[in-house]
Amino acid sequence: MQTPASFEYERATSVEGAIASLQRLGFGARIIAGGHSLLPMMKLRLANPEHLIDINDLKELSYIREEGDEIAIGALTRHVDLLKSDLLAERFPLFRDAENVIADPVVRNRGTIGGSLCQADAAEDLSAVCSAVKAHVVIRGTGGERVVGMEDFHIGPYTTAVGEGEMLTEIRLSLRPGGGSAHEKVERRAGDWAIAAASAAVWIEDGRIADVGVALSAVGPTTIHLSRAEELLRGKAPSEELFAQAGEIAAADCSPSADGRGPIDYKRHLAGVLTTRALLRAAARALPQEARS
Amino acid sequence: MNVSISINGAKVSREIEPRQLLVHFIRETPDLTGTHWGCDTSNCGACVVQMDGEPVKSCTILAAMCEGHEIRTVESLEVDGRLDPVQMGFHERHALQCGFCTPGMLMTARALLDENPDPTDVEIRTAISGAICRCTGYVNIVSAVRWAAEYEAAARLEA
Numbered sequence: 001m002q003t004p005a006s007f008e009y010e011r012a013t014s015v016e017g018a019i020a021s022l023q024r025l026g027f028g029a030r031i032i033a034g035g036h037s038l039l040p041m042m043k044l045r046l047a048n049p050e051h052l053i054d055i056n057d058l059k060e061l062s063y064i065r066e067e068g069d070e071i072a073i074g075a076l077t078r079h080v081d082l083l084k085s086d087l088l089a090e091r092f093p094l095f096r097d098a099e100n101v102i103a104d105p106v107v108r109n110r111g112t113i114g115g116s117l118c119q120a121d122a123a124e125d126l127s128a129v130c131s132a133v134k135a136h137v138v139i140r141g142t143g144g145e146r147v148v149g150m151e152d153f154h155i156g157p158y159t160t161a162v163g164e165g166e167m168l169t170e171i172r173l174s175l176r177p178g179g180g181s182a183h184e185k186v187e188r189r190a191g192d193w194a195i196a197a198a199s200a201a202v203w204i205e206d207g208r209i210a211d212v213g214v215a216l217s218a219v220g221p222t223t224i225h226l227s228r229a230e231e232l233l234r235g236k237a238p239s240e241e242l243f244a245q246a247g248e249i250a251a252a253d254c255s256p257s258a259d260g261r262g263p264i265d266y267k268r269h270l271a272g273v274l275t276t277r278a279l280l281r282a283a284a285r286a287l288p289q290e291a292r293s
Numbered sequence: 294m295n296v297s298i299s300i301n302g303a304k305v306s307r308e309i310e311p312r313q314l315l316v317h318f319i320r321e322t323p324d325l326t327g328t329h330w331g332c333d334t335s336n337c338g339a340c341v342v343q344m345d346g347e348p349v350k351s352c353t354i355l356a357a358m359c360e361g362h363e364i365r366t367v368e369s370l371e372v373d374g375r376l377d378p379v380q381m382g383f384h385e386r387h388a389l390q391c392g393f394c395t396p397g398m399l400m401t402a403r404a405l406l407d408e409n410p411d412p413t414d415v416e417i418r419t420a421i422s423g424a425i426c427r428c429t430g431y432v433n434i435v436s437a438v439r440w441a442a443e444y445e446a447a448a449r450l451e452a
Binding site (some may be wrong): 001002003004005006007008009011032035036039040043052054056080103104105106107109110190191 | 294310311312313314317333334335336338341344347348349350353354355357358401419420422423424
């Protein structure tokens with residue numbers, strides 16, 4: 001039987017209360033939301049928190065809404081709600097691409113976006129998705145809130161910018177004209193981790209790529225931001241040839257390891273192909289948007 | 294800690310360690326061993342129960358997290374000797390051999406039909422994609438869920 005080691009459990013009744021508990025209990029305390037990453041880690045003794053603070057009652061952290069020129073997503077928003085959101089599917093369709101292939105529908109009823117990002121597992125899809133669309137995350141502590149860009153959020157494998165006594169409360173996505181996005185993933189079977197996955201977002205102005213974000217899952221120790229590919233793409237007109245070049249950079253700039261999901265050269269090849277495909281689909285989705293604006 | 298959970302409409306209270314998983318809390322309740330405990334890693338789906346009407350994997354939820362929520366297990370499907378249509382479908386279409394995955398399959402299928410009374414075969418396959426069956430090859434399970442959907446559609450028409 002796999003059972004976590006002993007811990008103390010408490011249920012938060014407010015965000016402030018959860019943060020106060022984190023402050024009081026210090027390093028040994030962890031937030032639990034869906035628990036579908038944390039509990040398996042605890043069963044394997046890879047995580048050994050002394051206190052769990054359950055935030056599942058904090059309904060005020062579960063929402064997807066348009067606020068001015070941003071979409072705001074509460075940290076407790078579950079995968080199933082991200083999948084079903086027509087607002088997200090219209091403005092950032094890569095979320096629905098990814099959510100269709102994250103774990104399985106039953107797991108998606110529990111897992112949350114905040115948990116996914118804070119787990120900071122390199123093979124997890126939403127970290128690449130949020131990197132590609134250049135999301136910002138809101139981290140709250142007793143001293144107030146700070147906003148951190150995805151490029152500064154993951155500071156290493158399973159390690160984030162969320163400090164002691166702090167919690168992630170919101171993910172923010174900037175709404176900019178001419179945007180399109182896509183997520184491409186290859187997995188061995190339903191519910192497995194990716195062999196490789198690529199997220200891409202482009203913003204097209206006057207037929208050229210004004211801005212672009214590309215990130216990879218499962219082919220390195222952390223989510224990989226493809227900054228060299230982004231530099232290549234910025235300012236150029238979208239084309240199959242250009243996106244194929246970006247795919248070559250992706251294959252070169254990732255650092256997969258060999259495991260049961262495949263050898264290194266296969267994963268590099270796959271990362272490249274998926275990057276090209278994600279960019280093609282992102283651009284195809286962006287062009288009608290640009291025509292409308 | 295003392296935890297009270299509503300299981301199949303009845304309140305079950307017990308003194309437990311906070312680390313007790315929902316699947317064990319359920320199975321240690323008299324007459325509630327129908328929920329199966331399989332892979333322990335949220336992969337196989339044998340432990341699926343409904344929490345507030347949604348299918349969840351009870352091996353990856355703490356019992357303590359369920360206080361104040363309605364849990365429904367496979368035992369709730371049959372009422373006064375009358376099987377639920379999904380159970381009838383599994384019987385009609387021979388959708389089980391060893392039966393280990395069946396409670397999770399039934400609770401997943403029940404939740405699917407409650408949300409989507411007329412699912413396509415692809416939607417059925419997607420719904421049960423988090424549940425592993427090593428006997429049937431899934432064909433008869435999909436057929437059984439389809440049978441239940443059609444049975445319920447006919448019953449609605451009659452009513």
